[in-house]
Amino acid sequence: LIESAMYLFRATGDHTYLQLGLDALESIERITKTPCGYASVKDLRDHQLDNRMESFFLAETIKYLYLLFDPAHFLHGGGREGDGSWEEGGEGGQCVLGAGGFIFNTEAHPLDPAALYCCSRHTQDRQELQDILLSLSQPGERPDSQSQQAEGPPPNRSDSIVLKPGEKKTAPPLSCPVQPFSARLAILGQVFTDNT
Incomplete structure (x- = not known):
C-alpha cells in the first residue's frame, strides 16, 4: 500500500496519497510500536501483536514511507x-x-x-x-559454413533435436546453466551436497 502511495503521489502530485501515508504512519506508531521496535499485528480485530518484527517492515515499508515524504x-x-x-x-x-x-x-x-x-x-x-x-x-548460408563443411560438424552438435546415446545436451548461448539441486542448499556460503 505504501509503495503504491509513493508511486501514485510521484505520478499525480495528488496530496491524497500523502494523507494516506500519514494515516499509515500514525497507525503504525499507535498500534505496532513496542519498546524495542515495531511488532507485526497478529489479529486486526483487537490489534493483538505478534512477538516479532518482519524484515520487510524495515526494508520496504519504512523505506517507501520515507521516500513518500521526501520527493527530492x-x-x-x-x-x-x-x-x-x-x-x-x-x-x-x-x-x-x-x-x-x-x-x-x-x-x-x-x-x-x-x-x-x-x-x-x-x-x-x-x-x-x-x-x-x-x-x-x-x-542455408552461415558466414563460416564453407569451413565447417570442410572440417565436419563441431563436436556435440547435431541438427536433430534427439540426443544420441551418451551425448550430453549443451547449454545454448546467452543462457545460464542451472545449479544441481544438491548444490542449492547453502548456509553462510557453505554448500551442502548429498555426499556430506
Whole structure:
C-alpha cells in the first residue's frame, strides 16, 4: 500500500496519497510500536501483536514511507545532472553511474539502471546475439559454413533435436546453466551436497 502511495503521489502530485501515508504512519506508531521496535499485528480485530518484527517492515515499508515524504531524495532521480555521479569501466572504458533514477526490485533495494547495463558483458552479449540472429536469418548460408563443411560438424552438435546415446545436451548461448539441486542448499556460503 505504501509503495503504491509513493508511486501514485510521484505520478499525480495528488496530496491524497500523502494523507494516506500519514494515516499509515500514525497507525503504525499507535498500534505496532513496542519498546524495542515495531511488532507485526497478529489479529486486526483487537490489534493483538505478534512477538516479532518482519524484515520487510524495515526494508520496504519504512523505506517507501520515507521516500513518500521526501520527493527530492536522490533515489527519485530528481537531482541535477552530475550530482553524485561517478565513472567506472564499461564499454569504451567509461560508464557513468549514479547519474539519475533508480529502480527498485521486489524487496525495495535500489538498483542503478546504468550499472545493470554497464556492468554486464555487453559487447560479448551483443556479438553472440548478432551471431545467433545471423545464423537464424540465413538458414542455408552461415558466414563460416564453407569451413565447417570442410572440417565436419563441431563436436556435440547435431541438427536433430534427439540426443544420441551418451551425448550430453549443451547449454545454448546467452543462457545460464542451472545449479544441481544438491548444490542449492547453502548456509553462510557453505554448500551442502548429498555426499556430506
